[in-house]
Amino acid sequence: MPQRERLTRERVVRAAVDMADRDGVDDVSMRRLAADLDVVPMALYKHVANKAELLDGMVDQVINEIAPPQEHLPWKQAVRTRILDARQVLLRHPWARRVMESKAAPTPTALGYMDSMIAIFVAGGLSLDLTHHVMHALGSRIFGFSQELFTESAGVQPDPAMAAQLAQAFPNVVAVAQGVEHDPDSVIGPGCDDQFEFEFALDLQLDAVERLHENGWRSSVARAAGTAP
Amino acid sequence: MPQRERLTRERVVRAAVDMADRDGVDDVSMRRLAADLDVVPMALYKHVANKAELLDGMVDQVINEIAPPQEHLPWKQAVRTRILDARQVLLRHPWARRVMESKAAPTPTALGYMDSMIAIFVAGGLSLDLTHHVMHALGSRIFGFSQELFTESAGVQPDPAMAAQLAQAFPNVVAVAQGVEHDPDSVIGPGCDDQFEFEFALDLQLDAVERLHENGWRSSVARAAGTAP
DNA sequence: GTTGACAGGTGTACATCGTATACCTATCGT
DNA sequence: ACGATAGGTATACGATGTACACCTGTCAAC
Numbered sequence: 001m002p003q004r005e006r007l008t009r010e011r012v013v014r015a016a017v018d019m020a021d022r023d024g025v026d027d028v029s030m031r032r033l034a035a036d037l038d039v040v041p042m043a044l045y046k047h048v049a050n051k052a053e054l055l056d057g058m059v060d061q062v063i064n065e066i067a068p069p070q071e072h073l074p075w076k077q078a079v080r081t082r083i084l085d086a087r088q089v090l091l092r093h094p095w096a097r098r099v100m101e102s103k104a105a106p107t108p109t110a111l112g113y114m115d116s117m118i119a120i121f122v123a124g125g126l127s128l129d130l131t132h133h134v135m136h137a138l139g140s141r142i143f144g145f146s147q148e149l150f151t152e153s154a155g156v157q158p159d160p161a162m163a164a165q166l167a168q169a170f171p172n173v174v175a176v177a178q179g180v181e182h183d184p185d186s187v188i189g190p191g192c193d194d195q196f197e198f199e200f201a202l203d204l205q206l207d208a209v210e211r212l213h214e215n216g217w218r219s220s221v222a223r224a225a226g227t228a229p
Numbered sequence: 230m231p232q233r234e235r236l237t238r239e240r241v242v243r244a245a246v247d248m249a250d251r252d253g254v255d256d257v258s259m260r261r262l263a264a265d266l267d268v269v270p271m272a273l274y275k276h277v278a279n280k281a282e283l284l285d286g287m288v289d290q291v292i293n294e295i296a297p298p299q300e301h302l303p304w305k306q307a308v309r310t311r312i313l314d315a316r317q318v319l320l321r322h323p324w325a326r327r328v329m330e331s332k333a334a335p336t337p338t339a340l341g342y343m344d345s346m347i348a349i350f351v352a353g354g355l356s357l358d359l360t361h362h363v364m365h366a367l368g369s370r371i372f373g374f375s376q377e378l379f380t381e382s383a384g385v386q387p388d389p390a391m392a393a394q395l396a397q398a399f400p401n402v403v404a405v406a407q408g409v410e411h412d413p414d415s416v417i418g419p420g421c422d423d424q425f426e427f428e429f430a431l432d433l434q435l436d437a438v439e440r441l442h443e444n445g446w447r448s449s450v451a452r453a454a455g456t457a458p
Numbered sequence: 459g460t461t462g463a464c465a466g467g468t469g470t471a472c473a474t475c476g477t478a479t480a481c482c483t484a485t486c487g488t
Numbered sequence: 489a490c491g492a493t494a495g496g497t498a499t500a501c502g503a504t505g506t507a508c509a510c511c512t513g514t515c516a517a518c
Contacts, residue, residue, distance in 0.1 A: 029503080029504060029505080030504080030505060030506080031503080031504075031505085041505090041506085042506075042507090042508095045506070045507095050505080050506075051504095051505065051506090
């Protein structure tokens with residue numbers, strides 16, 4: 001009988017992703033991961049060069065969960081649906097944002113994803129130059145990041161006395177937060193970083209790009225506009 | 230004679246910021262910091278609760294380097310110049326981006342900064358609701374982040390054989406990168422995350438917001454537009 | 459079959475990290 | 489002069505990533 005299923009890079013990475021989903025990425029250590037796989041810590045190093053490479057593998061697995069672009073769609077829609085899909089994937093693996101952001105170089109998998117995204121713009125007729133700037137402007141949103149800064153009002157603030165103090169110290173922050181909460185039409189999800197905010201920002205940018213493109217954007221024009229007072 | 234200058238929370242935090250600027254934030258450990266201050270590691274804990282609080286203090290110091298908003302300016306210009314100033318500050322402290330992004334709750338200092346930024350929009354006549362969404366849309370750009378994903382093409386790729394292989398595997402990425410490099414008009418700075426890209430993205434968003442505002446934006450309208458196919 | 463190479467799992471060890479706890483000591487208001 | 493207290497010290501613990509040497513089970517070739 002096979003006393004224990006053989007280890008594989010595949011199996012190691014998959015277990016690490018599961019553990020990160022479950023306990024958060026900070027609690028993924030080589031030793032805990034090894035224990036999870038019923039193996040001695042150093043055994044992992046036969047399948048993974050070091051922890052950085054393990055994290056690379058984890059991110060790659062997440063990126064591979066993003067569906068390939070839909071063909072035969074206008075570029076704006078194709079980009080939009082793909083990014084929203086990426087966002088769904090990243091909501092399943094919230095730790096991936098921080099890991100990706102702390103990496104210096106993209107893996108081939110990440111490059112491939114960016115490549116396919118660029119392809120959509122180019123196929124849609126956008127110039128290479130405009131596409132380049134757009135990729136920068138979209139930034140990490142391409143990977144579906146919610147880049148939420150702080151998980152705004154993450155914890156409930158139960159203390160009413162402190163709430164009053166807050167309101168005095170930061171009246172505008174509180175006004176914006178409360179104003180929206182009191183608006184019955186507003187879409188306020190948990191942590192306020194919900195689907196609406198993401199789509200709002202995404203559409204703002206995509207619409208602006210579309211407008212630029214339709215107006216026959218050339219780099220000199222935009223540069224002048226950008227640096228003008 | 231004062232055998233050694235007394236330690237202060239101020240002095241500790243300042244030394245930590247200097248060390249992070251010099252060696253990168255990953256090399257800032259309580260022990261190295263203590264050695265730098267010619268003191269035993271545990272001495273730091275008399276001025277700082279723990280490392281997380283130290284990082285908070287470091288970020289606060291960076292935020293405090295950002296100039297206060299200029300009065301008597303139209304909101305768009307006021308926001309624009311302030312964010313560009315924030316960007317300059319963050320370029321001096323590149324580590325601050327990652328630290329801020331990995332924090333869950335904002336410090337009072339960060340809240341104060343956001344508060345003063347919101348104040349600009351509100352004073353400019355934007356509705357609380359629109360301001361709220363705009364703050365989300367701008368996201369970390371408010372703090373001047375370049376959110377560069379990967380320090381794109383950070384290292385030079387000297388190997389021509391690998392370059393060819395790259396071009397075959399990721400034709401679009403290479404095309405976009407090369408196309409721009411070959412354009413003599415293009416502004417390509419080190420790492421390609423230069424001033425132009427940042428301003429391009431920032432203006433794209435600010436212009437879009439201005440258009441929304443001038444068209445008398447109401448939340449229901451934007452929501453319908455956002456979720457429409 | 460026997461053998462021998464080698465992929466893959468093991469054991470031990472080390473430097474480094476954050477920090478709890480207990481202690482000592484210089485300073486200062488009374 | 490004295491005792492409280494703020495601030496620096498000493499020691500120690502558990503956790504982390506991983507280098508290095510070792511063992512062992514599997515399988516190809518003879």
